[in-house]
Structures are given as C-alpha cells and as structure tokens.
Amino acid sequence: MKIRGALLAASLSLVPACAWAGLAISANDGKQLQKGEAIGVTPDSLSVIDLGKYPPRVIGSVAVPVSMIGSPNAVVVSKSEKFAIVTAAQKSDPADPMKPVPDDRISLIDLSDPAKPKVMQTVAAGAQASGVALNRAENLVLVASRVEGAVIVFTLAAGKLTRVGKVELGKTSEVTDVVFAPDGRRAYATAWTAPAVYELAVDGTRVTRTRQIATGRSSYGATITPDGNWLINTNVGGAMTGEDKTGTIAMVDLRTFKQVLSLPVGRVPEHATLSPDGKHLLVVLANGAANTKTDPTYGKVRGILKILAVGPGTLKEVASARSCHWNQGAAWSDDGTVILAQCATERTIEVYRFNGKSLVRDDKATLAFESRPGSIATRHSR
Numbered sequence: 020m021k022i023r024g025a026l027l028a029a030s031l032s033l034v035p036a037c038a039w040a041g042l043a044i045s046a047n048d049g050k051q052l053q054k055g056e057a058i059g060v061t062p063d064s065l066s067v068i069d070l071g072k073y074p075p076r077v078i079g080s081v082a083v084p085v086s087m088i089g090s091p092n093a094v095v096v097s098k099s100e101k102f103a104i105v106t107a108a109q110k111s112d113p114a115d116p117m118k119p120v121p122d123d124r125i126s127l128i129d130l131s132d133p134a135k136p137k138v139m140q141t142v143a144a145g146a147q148a149s150g151v152a153l154n155r156a157e158n159l160v161l162v163a164s165r166v167e168g169a170v171i172v173f174t175l176a177a178g179k180l181t182r183v184g185k186v187e188l189g190k191t192s193e194v195t196d197v198v199f200a201p202d203g204r205r206a207y208a209t210a211w212t213a214p215a216v217y218e219l220a221v222d223g224t225r226v227t228r229t230r231q232i233a234t235g236r237s238s239y240g241a242t243i244t245p246d247g248n249w250l251i252n253t254n255v256g257g258a259m260t261g262e263d264k265t266g267t268i269a270m271v272d273l274r275t276f277k278q279v280l281s282l283p284v285g286r287v288p289e290h291a292t293l294s295p296d297g298k299h300l301l302v303v304l305a306n307g308a309a310n311t312k313t314d315p316t317y318g319k320v321r322g323i324l325k326i327l328a329v330g331p332g333t334l335k336e337v338a339s340a341r342s343c344h345w346n347q348g349a350a351w352s353d354d355g356t357v358i359l360a361q362c363a364t365e366r367t368i369e370v371y372r373f374n375g376k377s378l379v380r381d382d383k384a385t386l387a388f389e390s391r392p393g394s395i396a397t398r399h400s401r
Contacts, residue, residue: 050109064082085105145164206221211238215234268291338378348393
C-alpha cells in the first residue's frame, strides 16, 4: 500500500481536534468462522462510532486487516482523535478458512474526516501483532508480538510508522498487551505464558527491559490509572497461588513495583478499561458463554459486565449486568455515563447507561455489524 505521509500530516493539521469529539473505533473481524454457522468469511473492517451523542451511531467505516483473537486493546486512538492504529493478529488461510493463521500487520488510519476514515499505511510488525500502545507525545508506538515474545517499537512522524526496535521478552512468553505509563518514560507488557508483567524503560526511541512481576496466571490486558500510580491487569487463569482458576484483576503499585491486590472477578476477564476520570474500572467477562447461536447452551449462559470503584490499591464492585455471547472489548463515553460492549457471536455492540450505581442495557440502541466486533478504543482508553 502506498504511504501518503505528507498528505496525512497536512490533512491532520487542518482539522480542529474538536470537529468530532467522542469517537469510538471498533475493529471488526470477518474470518472467525464457527461450526454450525451459515455465515462465511466477511470483510475485516474498522468502524467509527459517534459516542458524543445519544444514541451512539456508526458514522464511517473502512476495510482494513484486524483480528479479534488477541487483546481487545488491539486498537488505539490518538488524544486528538485525528488518527487510530490497529493491529491484525491473524489472517485467513485460504487452504483452511476455519483455521486463521498468524498475521503481523498494523495499520495507520486517518480520522481527519471520521465519516470517511482512510487507511494511510499498513506495515509489518511482529507475528501475531496484538495489543498496541501510543505515547502521549504521539511519536512512539509499541506493539505486542505474541509469537515472537517481544514488543516491537515504531516511531510515528509525518503520518508514517517506522520500525526502530524490538524488545525481546522470551520466545515462549506470549506477550499479549503493552501500555505506556502517562509520563511516557515507562511501559508495561503482559505475557500469557511467562506469566508476568514486564516493565520497560523508554528513553527517546530506545526501549529496554528492566524488571518484571508475576501478578497471576495467563496475564492478558493492562491499563494504568491517570495519575500513573497503579497498574491494573487481568489474569485469565487466576491468582499465582492456590487451586482456584477464577480470573482475577491485579493491582500493582508502580511507585514500589509491588502487587497490592489480587481480586477474583469471574470466568475469563477478557477486557478491563478505566473510565476517563479513572474512578471506575469496567471488566468484561466472557463467562463461558456460547460462541454460536446453535450451541445448546446459547442464552442459558451469558457474558457479564462488572464496574468496580477504583481507590488507592483497592477495587470495589458497584454494578454489574448480564451481557451477550463471546464478549470482547468495551469503551466508555467521555463523561463516563455510556458504555459500548462488543458481542462477537451476535455481531453487535451493546449500549449501556451507567449512573454511578447501576448499569442498564438499552436494547433499542444496539448497533449491528457484518463482521465480529473484536477490539475497541476511544481517546481515553490508553
């Protein structure tokens, strides 16, 4: 694909950041075929959702390689909402469409006209490119490569991604996600099989591994509070000790680099994302719900959304709601009162209202998609 970096830089400089405030970007995977479904391969796509008005609505879309297998943090949106970056952990295998194979592509998307998003660049990162992070200066991008067990480093300048480094974390670590600390001088990567959270030092474009901490089994996704003091991550396989495999949420005090909390939350905590003010954490639990509507258990078991109040080293549940099947990512509105939750089986995004005490789904506001929604972000997500 031809890179039009100069055009992107020029177009972004002409569009006010407030032109469309409150965008959510959903990456939709069309290649996750399931036995018993009549639907075949559909196009991978990225959808732009206007979350600044109610009810939310899709205002634009573009075909681009994406994947729902991997971290729901596979898309990141700039604070200015002028561009997004999305990874693709898998691609379809023509020899066996039922079994997608690893992909390594990441794409830069121009959102200067959100109704007409454009793919400006697609480049190779590490195999099974998963979680992606963008620093606040918007000039450095980190991508977790699960197959390579590494974090791939890119610079972003003049609308162009350029690979400049690679941080090895171990071939068998299965790195799934990476997130920048607010100050941009550190980043943290989660690893599925290590299991560990790795701290990375960031000095300009030089990124190096420093230390690590084990917070639970099968560490998956991570987020950091706005003050930079607390890292919160999901552990799909549960706590590091004991026989209980219930998924946990862990908290690490980044000032001391010590774990202060391991909280059981339920089966398969797929995604955890903070409200824009950092006061609440939304946890998406797949909960063993069916992947297809033909499954005998369909409708009997559903995913769960939980909202936890965030304190200094504490998490306390304040609301929950039954959700859909094969839950993926979720995102908050700017004011923290509206939540979008992705449903891969139904190929929908559900809309919820949150008033600080209760979480209620608005069925009339549900958004439908051709392909399976698999990762999602707003400018506040990372």
